[in-house]
Each structure stands twice: as C-alpha cells, then as structure tokens.
Amino acid sequence: MKGSIFLELLEMAEETFGEEVVDRILDTTDLESGGAYTSVGTYSCGELVTLVSAFSDHSGIDGEELQRLFGHWMMTFFTKRYGSFFEGKTSAFDILEAIEDEIHVEVRKLYPDAELPTFATDRFSVKELDMVYTSPRPLAPFCRGLIEACLNLFNQKATIEMSALADAMQSTKFRISLVDQS
Amino acid sequence: MTSNAEKPATVSRSRYERERTAREHAEQLLEEKSRELFFVSEALSKHAAELEKAVEDRTAELNAALKKAEKDAAIKSRFFATMNHEIRTPLGGLMGMIDLLAMDEESRSKQELLRYAKASGLALSRIVNDVLDFSKMEAGVISFAQENVDLRALVESIGSMVRSDERMAERHFLASIDESVPERIICDATRIRQVISNFVTNAVRYSEDGPVIVRARGYGDSENEVLRIEVEDSGVGVEESRIKDLFQDFSQIPNSLTAAAQGTGLGLAISRRIVEGLNGRIGVETELGKGSVFWFEIPMISAPLNSVVEQEDFSRASRPIKGLRILLAEDNAINQKMLLTFLRRMGANVDLAENGAVALRKFAPQKYDLILMDVAMPEIDGLEAVRRMREQWSPDQLPPIVFLTAHEIPIIMEDAMALGATRVLTKPVQYENLQSGIREVMGLSDGDATPDAKGGKAKSDEDPETRLRKLVSADALKSHLTFMTIEGVVELVDDYVQDGLTIVDRIQTSYDSGDLDRCKMEAHSLVGSSSIVGFDEIADQARRIELGIAKLDAKQLAILLGGIGVGLRQIQDTMSA
The missing domain is CATH 3.40.50.2300 (Response regulator)
Structure with missing residues (x-):
C-alpha cells in the first residue's frame, strides 16, 4: 500500500486526536516500518489495519466508521492533489466510472508495481450505478466513505446499499441510487 | 469530524527520528529509481543505435545491389549493341557484294545462283535478327519506343511485302482495320510490325491456299482501351496438344508444308515477349486442318491529333538521283x-x-x-x-x-x-x-539542294498544287482542300513561313535574354502551326526546342533554329520558284 495513504491517515488522526496521541500510538503499536512513512514508499496493508484499530481503541469510534471517515478525508486530499482528474466531470458517477480507465492508468505510470483494487461499474439506469469493488484488502467501508464524499462534491444525494457477492469473496457491490432533490 | 487538537510548539525525539527514517527511506528509493532510469535509458540508446546501424547497412546493401544491377544492364546493353554492329556489318558486306555481282551478271545460271545466295543471306540475317532480339529480351535490355503509329499504313506496308512473296502469287492478303482503331496510336511501331509480320509470315508458311487476313479493332471503355489484332489463315492449324508449346522458346511445329525446318523457332517466343513487354496478351484459336487465328491484344492509346507523325510515306514521288x-x-x-x-x-x-x-x-x-x-x-x-x-x-x-x-x-x-x-x-x-x-x-529539300545544277532553275512550270504536294503532308493537304481552294492553301503556307521566320528570331532573342519560358512558348506555337499546316519535320524540330530548352546549350539551339530556318526558306523557295 502506497505511503501517501499512511501519511494521510496520520494527518487525519493528528488533526482529530492531536500529535501527542498519534506519537504515543505509533510508539506503542507494533509496526514493521516503525511508523516512519514516506509517500514514495510502499508498506504492508496490515499496518493500515493495525493503525485503524489502534485509533478505534483510543477513540471508541468503530473501526469501520473510522474507515468511512478516512474515505471522506482521502477524497478531499485527492481533489487538492490531483485536481486534474476532476476536470470535465459533472457528476459523482462520472468520477466513479473514471477510476478504472483514467485514474488507475495514471497511477501505474508513477508506480508500475502498484497493487490496485478494481472498480467495475455498471450504470444500469440514469440514476443507478452498480460498483463492484474487488481487493484482497478489507477496506470496503473506506470505499463507501469515498463514494459518499464524491456525491457530496457534486451536491448529489443517494442511497448506498452494500452487499457481499456470494461467488466472489474479495468483492463488494455498492448499489448507488440517486435521490431526487427538489 | 472536527479538529480540536492544538499543535504543540516542539516535537518529540521519537517523532523527529521517525521523520528522519522516513526521509532516508525516501532518498534511498529515489536513488534506486534514478539508477533504474539510467539503465533503461542506456538500453534504449543502444537499441536505437543498433536500429540506425541496421538501417544504414541495409541501405548500403541495397545501393550496392542497385549499382551492380545498373552496371550489369549497361554492360549487357553495350554488348548487344556491339554484337549487333559486328554481325551486321560483314553480313551487309556480303549482301551488298551479291547485289553488285547480280547487277553485272548476264549468265542466267549464275544469276540463279546469286538469287539463292541472296535468299540464303536474307534468311541468315533474319535468323541473326531473331537471335539478337531474343538474347536482348533474355538479358532484359530491350526497351520500347513510344511513337505515333498509323496502324493502317503499317499493315499496308506489311501487305506489300507479303504480296511480293511468290507463295502469295495466287492468294489474297486482306487487311481490315475497324473504325474503332484511331488514325494514330501511340506504341512501338517496329515491335508491333515485328509481331504482325511474324504472324503473317507464319500464316503464309503454314497454309497452301486461301487468303491471309489481318484484322484490327479497338474495344473497352475510355479508361482501358484495348487494341486487338488478328491474323487468320486457312492452313494446317495446330494440334491442341501442341498449342501450349507454341509460344515457348525454340519450339517449332513440323508440318508437311515446310519440308525443311525454317527459321529459328523463336518467332512466336519473341512475339510473346514483345506483347508481354507492351503489357498485352497473345494467343491463338486454331483447329487442326482448318486454319488458325493468331491474335494479340495491347493497351490502345490514341495519339493526340495534329501531333508529329514519323511515318514513312510510301508514295513519295521518285526523283532522279543522276548528277547529284x-x-x-x-x-x-x-x-x-x-x-x-x-x-x-x-x-x-x-x-x-x-x-x-x-x-x-x-x-x-x-x-x-x-x-x-x-x-x-x-x-x-x-x-x-x-x-x-x-x-x-x-x-x-x-x-x-x-x-x-x-x-x-x-x-x-x-x-x-x-x-x-x-x-x-x-x-x-x-x-x-x-x-x-x-x-x-x-x-x-527540293528547290535548294536539288541537282539540276547545270539545268539552272528548278522546274518552275509545276503548278502550285504539285509543289504543295511535295511540301505538305498528304493528309494535311487533303484536309486543307476540303475547306479551302489551292490559292487559299498557298496563301496559308506563305503566312505560315513568314510567321515561322519571325518566331525563329523571337526564340533566339528570348534565349539571348535568358527568357526560357518565352522560348518554350514560341516553340510551342510553332509546333502547333507546323502540325496544322502540315510541316511535320519542322514541327518535330520545334518540339525538340519546346521540350528540351532547359537542356539545350546555345550551340545546340542555334543548330535546331538553323534547321528550322533552312526548312522554312526551302518552302518559300519552292513555292515561289
């Protein structure tokens, strides 16, 4: 997992719980990297899961909820750092559909060995989009957070149904149905 | 989520150490990446250099092959030109001597021997021509001319040759050129004549009676016009099993009419190569004992009207050479x-x-x-x-x-x-x-250089029409006379000469002042007027100026202009004689 994810998680934690708390958790948690992350490095995904659960223990906020909040944080980060991806996009669906064919293509140019999840989309009606997230990492709530933040970007409201796929253990399906705003 | 945490003024040792470790890690990663990029770039440069080298090598190889091919072709071409010269010269000597002997010989029996000698000589020269032609084709050094050809006149001249053949004494040579064949076509007259003559000679050789018929017609759309020429005889025909060998090299069909083998057996093979060289097809329809129709088809290109015609005028009036x-x-x-x-x-x-x-x-x-x-x-x-x-x-x-x-x-x-x-x-x-x-x-060159040196003046008692006939091509004169009187044509020729002389001056002046475009234009106008009035020779020379002006030096131009000038003055002299 790319270092920038870790840096952003720590940034969010420092913002929320303060540097001292973050320092203490990093010092007391058993991490392979020793908690020293750089954005150009690659680290084990297990460290992310460990850190999320440590922050959960500290704050009493549910781990999945923390992942979802982190999804919101990351969307903001993406808009600041990679604004060009968002140019010419007029809706959340446009962004979600572009992850696989535009964003991941760019990511691979910088990090040819990046292990990326897949996001298969199917806009089966004007207001409904199925997105199937497939990854060996248990980060479905993080994805949900990203989807929500993406809808917020365009001031769109929608219901998001998450369901596991019976025949694909590593996949999660998100059915996103836009809600009329009048 | 809102942030309430205040940032402390100082950071802990552990935080500092973590940041330093992270930085060192990042630096190390960047160094690795740089090294990796260096090697990739080096590999790419090497590959590019190899490619360039490969392209250079290949180009050099191709150039060398091309040069060699060109050199080989030139050597072959020169060889055949020399052979041609070396073989024909003594042969010509032989034939000439036979002619001379025959002129003086009064004994009939010796006359007959000389006729045999002459016939053998002609046969030998045909064979020599065949073999040389064939060798040239084999060597790929044959080229085809593009000239304006009057197919009707060409077939007629073959006809007059055939009619003089004793085997045709009791038989007819018929030529039928369809209206679909234009008056002038562009092709290689010598080669076309060679193929038709070959067909005709075969037709005479392999048939005993009945006519030999030459037919020509054009067909196809304006994009792909085809000229089809057929030669028909009612002779022995060809067995079906032998047809495929007919156009092969050295094949000859034995038959009862040709007691001894005649010719080289190369005639049809040469014809086939000629026709194929002209992008055409050749073939035969035949039935054993009933006769054959040999045919070929080539692309037909009409020559533009009023263009220069290089054709022999078979009816040119005979003039005395005595005293020349x-x-x-x-x-x-x-x-x-x-x-x-x-x-x-x-x-x-x-x-x-x-x-x-x-x-x-x-x-x-x-x-x-x-x-x-x-x-x-x-x-x-x-x-x-x-x-x-x-x-x-x-x-x-x-x-x-x-x-x-x-x-x-x-x-x-x-x-x-x-x-x-x-x-x-x-x-x-x-x-x-x-x-x-x-x-x-x-x-x-009537009127200028004709002898009658002692007689003084040329025959001024000729009427204008007779004089015109000597000067103007027969076709042109005929066409003029359909809408003009003789006096009109005389006037036309007179105007043409005056105009022509002025153009000659203007070409020289333009050339002297470096205005080659102007030269070209003037020459073009002279080509046009000469063709229309019917002075093909002058049109030809003017065209040489028009087309070649960029390459002509002053001397060459002077020669061409001089030639035209002389031609024009000769016309003037003849007309006013």
Whole structure:
C-alpha cells in the first residue's frame, strides 16, 4: 500500500486526536516500518489495519466508521492533489466510472508495481450505478466513505446499499441510487 | 469530524527520528529509481543505435545491389549493341557484294545462283535478327519506343511485302482495320510490325491456299482501351496438344508444308515477349486442318491529333538521283566499295572520304548536294564530323545529311537529330533502301539542294498544287482542300513561313535574354502551326526546342533554329520558284 495513504491517515488522526496521541500510538503499536512513512514508499496493508484499530481503541469510534471517515478525508486530499482528474466531470458517477480507465492508468505510470483494487461499474439506469469493488484488502467501508464524499462534491444525494457477492469473496457491490432533490 | 487538537510548539525525539527514517527511506528509493532510469535509458540508446546501424547497412546493401544491377544492364546493353554492329556489318558486306555481282551478271545460271545466295543471306540475317532480339529480351535490355503509329499504313506496308512473296502469287492478303482503331496510336511501331509480320509470315508458311487476313479493332471503355489484332489463315492449324508449346522458346511445329525446318523457332517466343513487354496478351484459336487465328491484344492509346507523325510515306514521288554531288564518308573498305558502286549506278557523282577528318577537309559549301556520313569511324566519327561542320559553317551552307549506321537507329537518333540530320539509314543498306532514302531526302529539300545544277532553275512550270504536294503532308493537304481552294492553301503556307521566320528570331532573342519560358512558348506555337499546316519535320524540330530548352546549350539551339530556318526558306523557295 502506497505511503501517501499512511501519511494521510496520520494527518487525519493528528488533526482529530492531536500529535501527542498519534506519537504515543505509533510508539506503542507494533509496526514493521516503525511508523516512519514516506509517500514514495510502499508498506504492508496490515499496518493500515493495525493503525485503524489502534485509533478505534483510543477513540471508541468503530473501526469501520473510522474507515468511512478516512474515505471522506482521502477524497478531499485527492481533489487538492490531483485536481486534474476532476476536470470535465459533472457528476459523482462520472468520477466513479473514471477510476478504472483514467485514474488507475495514471497511477501505474508513477508506480508500475502498484497493487490496485478494481472498480467495475455498471450504470444500469440514469440514476443507478452498480460498483463492484474487488481487493484482497478489507477496506470496503473506506470505499463507501469515498463514494459518499464524491456525491457530496457534486451536491448529489443517494442511497448506498452494500452487499457481499456470494461467488466472489474479495468483492463488494455498492448499489448507488440517486435521490431526487427538489 | 472536527479538529480540536492544538499543535504543540516542539516535537518529540521519537517523532523527529521517525521523520528522519522516513526521509532516508525516501532518498534511498529515489536513488534506486534514478539508477533504474539510467539503465533503461542506456538500453534504449543502444537499441536505437543498433536500429540506425541496421538501417544504414541495409541501405548500403541495397545501393550496392542497385549499382551492380545498373552496371550489369549497361554492360549487357553495350554488348548487344556491339554484337549487333559486328554481325551486321560483314553480313551487309556480303549482301551488298551479291547485289553488285547480280547487277553485272548476264549468265542466267549464275544469276540463279546469286538469287539463292541472296535468299540464303536474307534468311541468315533474319535468323541473326531473331537471335539478337531474343538474347536482348533474355538479358532484359530491350526497351520500347513510344511513337505515333498509323496502324493502317503499317499493315499496308506489311501487305506489300507479303504480296511480293511468290507463295502469295495466287492468294489474297486482306487487311481490315475497324473504325474503332484511331488514325494514330501511340506504341512501338517496329515491335508491333515485328509481331504482325511474324504472324503473317507464319500464316503464309503454314497454309497452301486461301487468303491471309489481318484484322484490327479497338474495344473497352475510355479508361482501358484495348487494341486487338488478328491474323487468320486457312492452313494446317495446330494440334491442341501442341498449342501450349507454341509460344515457348525454340519450339517449332513440323508440318508437311515446310519440308525443311525454317527459321529459328523463336518467332512466336519473341512475339510473346514483345506483347508481354507492351503489357498485352497473345494467343491463338486454331483447329487442326482448318486454319488458325493468331491474335494479340495491347493497351490502345490514341495519339493526340495534329501531333508529329514519323511515318514513312510510301508514295513519295521518285526523283532522279543522276548528277547529284554526294560526299560519302565511310571507313570500311567493303562498305566503301558497295556504296560507291550503288551510288554510281544511280548516276550520282560521288566523292569518297575515308574518315571523318577527310570529310571535314573535303567539304566546302556549294560543293555537294548531299552528305552520306557513316557514324562509326576511327578518329573523328560521323557525329563529331558533322558537329564540327556545324561549327564552321552556317546551316544554310550545309546540304542535307544522311547518317549511315549499323547500330540500331534509336541509339544514335537523338544525337543525329540534334545535329540536324535529315535521315538515318541502317546498315546493311540495300540498293533500294539507299535509293529511296536519298530520293526522300532530296525530295524534302527540293528547290535548294536539288541537282539540276547545270539545268539552272528548278522546274518552275509545276503548278502550285504539285509543289504543295511535295511540301505538305498528304493528309494535311487533303484536309486543307476540303475547306479551302489551292490559292487559299498557298496563301496559308506563305503566312505560315513568314510567321515561322519571325518566331525563329523571337526564340533566339528570348534565349539571348535568358527568357526560357518565352522560348518554350514560341516553340510551342510553332509546333502547333507546323502540325496544322502540315510541316511535320519542322514541327518535330520545334518540339525538340519546346521540350528540351532547359537542356539545350546555345550551340545546340542555334543548330535546331538553323534547321528550322533552312526548312522554312526551302518552302518559300519552292513555292515561289
């Protein structure tokens, strides 16, 4: 997992719980990297899961909820750092559909060995989009957070149904149905 | 989620250490990445260099192969030209000597022997031609000319040849050229004639009676017009199993009519190669015992109207050669003897020059009515000799010049014409050819250089029409007379000459002032008017200026303009005689 994810998680934690708390958790948690992350490095995904659960223990906020909040944080980060991806996009669906064919293509140019999840989309009606997230990492709530933040970007409201796929253990399906705003 | 945490003023040692570790890690990663990039870039450069080298090598190889091929072709071409010359020259000597002997021989039995000798000689020269042609095709050094051809006249001339064949004494030669064949087509007259003659000769050889019929027609759309020529006989025909061998090399169909094997068996193979070389097809429809139709088809390209026509005029009036003063430059002793005898027999006064240098010494204006110049001579060859004459004397001081060559005409035609030659004759020159060649040339230059030196003035009692007939091509005159009176045509010719002389001046002036476009334009207008009025020779020379102006030097232009000037003045003289 790319270092920038870790840096952003720590940034969010420092913002929320303060540097001292973050320092203490990093010092007391058993991490392979020793908690020293750089954005150009690659680290084990297990460290992310460990850190999320440590922050959960500290704050009493549910781990999945923390992942979802982190999804919101990351969307903001993406808009600041990679604004060009968002140019010419007029809706959340446009962004979600572009992850696989535009964003991941760019990511691979910088990090040819990046292990990326897949996001298969199917806009089966004007207001409904199925997105199937497939990854060996248990980060479905993080994805949900990203989807929500993406809808917020365009001031769109929608219901998001998450369901596991019976025949694909590593996949999660998100059915996103836009809600009329009048 | 809102942030309430205050950031402390200082950071802990552990935080500092973590940041430092992270930085070192990042630096190390960047170094690795740089090294990786370096190697990739190096590999790419190497690959690019290899590719470039490969391209260079390949280009060099191809260039070398091309050069070698060009050199080989040039060597082959030169070889065949030499062989041609070396074989034809002695053969011509033989034939000429036979002609001479036959003229003086009174004993009938010896006459007969000489006729056999002559027939054998002709047969040998046909075979030599076949073998040379075939070898040239094998060597791939044959090229095809693009000239304007009057197919009707061409077939007619083959007809007159065939009709004189004793085997055709009781039979008919019929030619039917469909209206779909334009008056003039663009193709290689010599090669087309060769194929048709070959078909016709076979038709005569392999049939006993019935007519030999030549048919020609055009078909197809305007994009892809095809000329189909057929030669039909009602002879022995060809067995089906032998048809596929017919057009193969060295094949010959044995038959009861040809007691002994005749020819080389190359005729149809050569025909096939010619037709294929012209992007055409060749074939035969035949039934054993009933006869054959040999045919070929080639793309038909109509020649633009009013264009230069290089065709022989078979009906040119015969003029006396008696009394003509001729300078003959020829180095070969046999040829000297032969030509001298021929010319003297025609009644000409011949002065012999053994080579180009002697010819130059002997020549002076007004001394000769005609120069016969061999091309290949030691020291100063015929072309060079004429070149020097042109330098020394103005065009109107030079009589008509006929080149004699054992080379094929196209090779020296360009040079000869640039020097203002009136005609080129190929050796071996036969008596009749020499006679008609000289007549033709002197007919063209009527009024200026015609002999009658002692008689003084030319025949001024001719009526205007007779004079016009000598000057203007028959077709053109016929067309003029459909809408003009004779007086009208005389006036037209007069205007044309005046206009032409002015154009000649303007071309020279434009050339002197460096305005080549203007030269080209003026020459073009002269081409047009000459063609329309019917002075094809002048049109031809003007076209040489039009097309070649960029490459002509001052001297060459002067020669061409001089030639045109002389031509125009001759017309004027003839008309006002």
